[in-house]
Amino acid sequence: MQINSIAILENPKAGKGKSHKIATWLNDQLNLRNIPSTIFSDGWPNNEDLARFSDCWIIGGDGTINYFINKYPNCKLPLALFNGGTGNDFAWKLYGNISLDSQLELVLNAKPKYIDAGKVNEHLFINCLGIGFDGEIVESMNTIRFLGGVLGYQLAVIYKILRFKESVITIHTEMESWKEKFLLALVVNSSRAGAGFYIAPNAEINDGKLNMVLCKKMPVWKRLWYLPIIKKGKHMHYPFVIHRLGTQFTISSEKILPVQMDGELLHLNQLNVEILANRFLFRY
Numbered sequence: 005m006q007i008n009s010i011a012i013l014e015n016p017k018a019g020k021g022k023s024h025k026i027a028t029w030l031n032d033q034l035n036l037r038n039i040p041s042t043i044f045s046d047g048w049p050n051n052e053d054l055a056r057f058s059d060c061w062i063i064g065g066d067g068t069i070n071y072f073i074n075k076y077p078n079c080k081l082p083l084a085l086f087n088g089g090t091g092n093d094f095a096w097k098l099y100g101n102i103s104l105d106s107q108l109e110l111v112l113n114a115k116p117k118y119i120d121a122g123k124v125n126e127h128l129f130i131n132c133l134g135i136g137f138d139g140e141i142v143e144s145m146n147t148i149r150f151l152g153g154v155l156g157y158q159l160a161v162i163y164k165i166l167r168f169k170e171s172v173i174t175i176h177t178e179m180e181s182w183k184e185k186f187l188l189a190l191v192v193n194s195s196r197a198g199a200g201f202y203i204a205p206n207a208e209i210n211d212g213k214l215n216m217v218l219c220k221k222m223p224v225w226k227r228l229w230y231l232p233i234i235k236k237g238k239h240m241h242y243p244f245v246i247h248r249l250g251t252q253f254t255i256s257s258e259k260i261l262p263v264q265m266d267g268e269l270l271h272l273n274q275l276n277v278e279i280l281a282n283r284f285l286f287r288y
Contacts, residue, residue: 065089
């Protein structure tokens with residue numbers, strides 16, 4: 005699939021203006037290569053107008069790509085994602101730690117490949133779904149947003165480690181069930197979330213499976229002790245961790261819980277989660 009016209013969709017609120025600078029730079033680089041491109045900022049195109057382009061490049065973080073896949077759930081264009089947000093966990097999964105120049109060359113020369121997405125109720129997610137603890141962190145981020153970036157997220161994590169109270173969650177997979185209090189309850193498509201936490205270090209984005217990672221209730225001192233271990237992805241063998249691969253999960257609670265979906269906040273007490281295999285095309 006040849007690249008002959010590119011829609012550049014930027015999130016002007018992502019990365020404190022970083023995404024706009026990247027969009028302008030990409031547009032200039034494409035002009036030098038005689039590849040037509042159009043930047044869309046606040047007003048993103050409708051489905052019909054977007055389909056007139058050969059490719060779509062998105063600039064922002066996990067929240068921006070989440071907004072994209074829910075605005076264009078049936079998009080068939082080859083996509084690329086450029087770091088313009090805070091954590092950029094999904095962009096890291098696609099491209100690793102490479103420079104902007106290197107990513108541009110990679111994307112221009114890469115053949116599109118299908119990747120999976122997840123669905124929770126009527127919403128799509130592409131990186132990570134977190135229930136309870138994760139959701140409360142995102143809620144806390146809204147109160148310390150002025151700090152921004154990784155520092156703000158880390159402060160929110162530490163605050164919740166000290167104050168979080170586990171709720172009873174009922175979880176059903178195709179084969180097993182649990183009903184107990186969990187510190188962490190995540191269903192992830194990719195391996196990294198939360199601005200660098202390797203939640204499911206071996207997760208693949210094109211295997212037709214979601215990774216469920218549960219961490220059982222533990223006292224505050226254990227939370228503090230194991231946080232750096234979880235961040236490095238060295239936690240999967242511990243007895244308090246449950247890890248399952250699957251295509252469908254049902255998660256429920258008697259009370260409504262905060263739920264983060266690629267960093268976007270929802271409030272739910274019933275979650276029907278499923279894999280959407282080979283849902284989107286990416287150049288990576």
